[in-house]
Amino acid sequence: MLKTEREQTRCGQDFVDGVHGLSHGDLQRHAMQQYCMQFLISACQNVVRHCTNHECMPCLRWAVAGSMIIRVVNETVEMTSSNKQTQTDKLAAEIGDAILSGVLAPGTRLDEHRLAEQYAVSRTPVREAIRSLAATGLVELRPRRSAVVAEITPAQLEIMFVAMGELEATCARLSAMSMTPIERRRLQSQHERMGALVESDDVAGFIEANLIFHALIYAGSHNSILADMAVGLRRRLGPYRRAQFRSPGRLPRSHAEHERIMQAIVSGDAAAAHAAMLNHVSLVEDTFIGLTATRAA
The missing domain is CATH 1.10.10.10 (Winged helix-like DNA-binding domain superfamily/Winged helix DNA-binding domain)
Structure with missing residues (x-):
């Protein structure tokens, strides 16, 4: 139903009310705390709430515009937080x-x-x-x-790597049993992309891609508790696992180890996946220890 001119004017006023829906105290508080993004979201939410109560085209347009602004602002906030992290x-x-x-x-x-x-x-x-x-x-x-x-003893480091090996090996075994066809293709594609990084000797790129490769296996286990434990321990071992890539020739060796893990998971061989991952983490530890020993000498 078309609205009268008076009703449409009222709709326009509703839009104004929506934008100014926050009290002056709220606005001052937001400005003082520099929460401009949050204020904009709140204002647009008021716009949407007011304007969706009316059927005229101008109000519907304002409601859609308000919703779009909210989405864009939220994405901007998430991006800013991601950049900071x-x-x-x-x-x-x-x-x-x-x-x-x-x-x-x-x-x-x-x-x-x-x-x-x-x-x-x-x-x-x-x-x-x-x-x-x-x-x-x-x-x-x-x-x-x-x-x-801090001073980390070799014994402490060994304990963490043993635990990491067991956790990741279990994730690999469960992934071989539980991954969907799409998840298996994603793991295979990620491994293939990492081959190009090995060819170009892109250590920084390989380190980032390596995180994704292992994360896909954690997720593929379809066991959120186990995956969370693996992520937490991997975070603790992160600096040591990154350092081992500075060892000469480590990138192609790591990629070859990944090949055996990936093939076992994709083919559904749970035992082979478990063994390949356990061997991979053990070699990571050996490489790091060898690297530090060389430097100490």
């Missing part, structure tokens, strides 16, 4: 590499100001990176004092 992850990886390479020796005090200047970032990502490294055991947090580089 990426910066923290990158910084944690660089500091972790400095620790594992011996540049930052055990007991070294990690000064946030100095690290922020060194890596040309603010103190916030430095603080978050240090917390992330503390979760891996590379850094020791001390109450009311600066964090320091």
Whole structure:
């Protein structure tokens, strides 16, 4: 039904009411806290709520526009959060590499100001990176004092790698039994893409692709508890697993190990998948230990 001019004017007023639906106090609070994105979402939600109550075309258009704005803003917020996390992850990886390479020796005090200047970032990502490294055991947090580089004994590292091997091997075995045809094709495609990274000797690209390869196997187990445990322990071993790729010739060897894992999973051979993954994680540990021994010598 077409609305009268008066009713359409009222619809326009509803739109205005929607935009200004937040009180002045709300607006001031949002501005003070710089939550501009959240305010925009709230305003658009009011627009949608007001305008969807009417049937005239202008209101329907405003309702659709408001919904689109909400979606775009939410995607922007997620992207911003993702970028921030990426910066923290990158910084944690660089500091972790400095620790594992011996540049930052055990007991070294990690000064946030100095690290922020060194890596040309603010103190916030430095603080978050240090917390992330503390979760891996590379850094020791001390109450009311600066964090320091921790000393990890070979025995502690061996315990973590043994646990990681068993978890990943079980994920591989279950993936061989439970993966859908689409999941198997995804794993195969990821492995094939990694071949090009080996050919170009793209270590950084291979490290990122390696995370995806293993994540596909965790997900393919169709056991969320086991997958969460594997992700958590892998995060703790992350710096050590990245470091082993600096060993000469490690990329093609790792890719060959992945080939055996992938073939076993795709063919549904659970026992072979378990054995191949267990062997792979053991070789990762051996490579890292060999790398550190060479540097120590």
